[in-house]
Amino acid sequence: MKPKELVELWVKAFNEGDADKIAKLYSEEAINHQVANEPVEGKAAIRNMFAEEFANAEMVCITENIFQDGNWAILEWKDPIGLRGCGFFKIENDLIVFQRGYWDKLSFLKAHNLPIPE
Template sequence: MPLYHPEATNHQVAAGDPVVGRDAIIRDARGFFTAFPDSTTTLEAMHQDGEWVMIEWSGGATWQGEFAGRPPNGKTFQLRGCGFFHIVDDQIRFQRGYWDRAGWFLQLGIAVE
């Protein structure tokens, strides 16, 4: 069974508009992992309340592929954030994440707009 429901929504608040639909979420993830193939994430804490799961995480990576229309520059980043997941019938229906876009882009050498 796929992780995301076909009509799931992933709203990474710092990234802007929500991504709707499993196929779009997969495309987004592929784009990220193409740009940052050595990405790591450490689960710092996890809490569950019924159909909701909340996590705190830390992670980082090296910029190795095209990202945001820009070529890679080999810079690394470290971030911390949190995510909220609504899980129904073993599939994510809704996800919302919070992390520091300005701090991330600063580490990568991208101007924050």
């Protein structure tokens, strides 16, 4: 599977709010580093992160672009409330081994009426 196709599956699972389905796209040793947060290491921890996030906020990922370069895919996204971001996915053996995401955490927390850390 091409990296771009895997990211398309990731977007679908994300929009379904299905932590189990999205976790299946990661390797056992994967790292998900949303730069506004500490890195999350391991498939089980990534699954738990998504389960918690899906429980805390209704999130929608609208794909603007997906680019592919070798075993990397780059996702540019927006959501219905105006937030924007991008994600970088390194793919090996048809699984995500590393993901890094860039987005404005403060705007996200305010938009979803979530607590803002001190």
